[in-house]
Amino acid sequence: MAFKTSLRGLTQMARPSALPLAIALALLASPAEPTGWFQKEAMAEEPIVLAQNNGFRGFNPFAPIQRLFGGGREKKRQAPVQQAPKVVRPAGLPPRFEEVEKDPDAGLILVVGDRMARGVADGLRFTLAQQPKIKVEEITEDREGFAGAEPPEWATRTLSRIRGADVKAVVVMMGWRDRDEEFPGDPSIEYMTAEWLESYRNKVMALVRSVRQEKLPIVWVGLPPTNDELLNGDFTQLNSIFAGAAEERRVRYVDLWDIFLSEDGAYTSFGPDVDGKNTRLRTNDRIAFTWAGYRKVAFFVERELSRLLGGYGGLAFEGVEDDPNFIVLTGRTTSPEGFLLGGEDDAENDTSSTAYRFFVEGEPLAPVSGRVDDPRMIGNDSVSTLIEAGGGDT
Structure with a gap:
């Protein structure tokens, strides 16, 4: 009975702050299996099972003891670090870069073509970003070429742009x-037939003539190798047309084929970039270029432009014409665009002239009697002949 009174007294004296400790001590002092009157009294004492009331759900009677010895403390949850979303730039697009302010009379490089041409224009713009005397613009249609039901009028559009600006070269x-x-x-011309190739060549030549009639140089970029053998065969056919146009009309042809192959001549998506670092140059379709790839193409294009235009220094675009007497001091390494014999087209050259047969066709000149290079003059007879021709003077 004394134990019962003590238990009730502990419960009544417990304040809210000490209530958990009082209950814990009472539970520790109670027998494991109560019997007799104590079992009945314990069952009658409803406040002892307060832990099951809604207000004490999840109550831990040993929490005060655990806190006393440093346990039972809940760890503070750290809020997850919010990371900024990673912006992924498409493989073929250039990064942001700053260009110097271009001179009002800066020369213009005009880039013409499809999606690959747009990538080349971006690469050139990046390469020439710090050159105030040169700027790059483009006429491009990502999904259009020369063939198709309604292809762009490339020759007309290019000629219109040339006449509306100070264009110095076309790529x-x-x-x-x-x-x-x-x-x-009617019927349509099927792809890669002989008639198709001839029609394609006519389109290429129309664009070349539209630029050359304005006395502007052209840099024509060939198509690269791919991982598809059938497509490689098609690209090779087209490259032969481009190279042929360059040979006939003095167009600079940039051959990319070997540049984008591995050392053993196989296709590879990787290779050295313009800084010599091995990196991915081709996109997942193994046809187009990554940004590093377009920069590499632009590197070779810019090299040809520099040879044609004499660099981008003080004399870069100061009226360089197709004049064989005009000497560029800033680096033109090739002959001017005009022919050595003068004239723009082959039809203007006199193919029957002695000069044409000697310089172009390589025919020897007719021997002149009495001259030292006359093959008919041999040994001592040459000396006597010369004396006779000179009136006997030695």
Whole structure:
């Protein structure tokens, strides 16, 4: 009975702050299996089972003891660190870069073609960003080439742009989007037939003539190798047309084929960039270029432009014409665009002239009697002949 009174007294004296400790001590003092009257009295004491009331749900009677010895403390949850979303730049797009302010009379490089041409324009713009005397603009259609039902009028659009600005050179890269495209007709001209190739060549030559009639140089960029053998065969056919146009019309042709192959001549998506670092140069479709790839293409294009235009220094674009008597001191390493014999087209050259047969066709000049290079003059007879021709003077 004394134990019962003590238990009730502990419960009544417990204040809210000490209530958990009082209950814990009472539970420790109670027998494991109460019997008899104590079992009945204990069952009658409802306040002892306060832990099951709604207000004490999750109550731990040993919490005060655990806190006394440093236990039972809940760890503060750290809020997850919010990371800024990572912006992924498409493989072929350039990063942000600053360009110097261009001179009002800066020369213009005009880039013409499909999606690859746009990548080349971006690469050139990046390469020439710090050159105030040169700027880059483009006429491009990402999904269009020469073939198709309604292809752009490339020659007309290019000529219109040339006459509306101070264009110094034109860069062309096209052909990727011409695969499997027919030429319109009744019936239509099927892809890669002999008639198709001839129609394609006519389109290429029309663009070349429109630029050359303005006395502007052209840099034509060939198509690169791919991982598809059938597509490689198509690209090789188109490259032969581009190279042929360059040979006939004095167009600079940039051959990319070996540049984007591995050392053993196989396709590879990786290779050295313009800084010599091995990196990915081709996109997942193994046709187009990454930004590093376009920069590499632009590197070779810019090299040809520098040779044609004499660099980008003080004399870069100061009226360089197709004049064989005009000497560029800033680095033109090739002959001017005009022919050595004068004239823009082959038709203007007299193919029957002695000069044409000697300089172009390589025919020897007719021997002149009495001259030291006359093959008919041999040994001592040459000396006597010379004396006789000179009136006997030695």
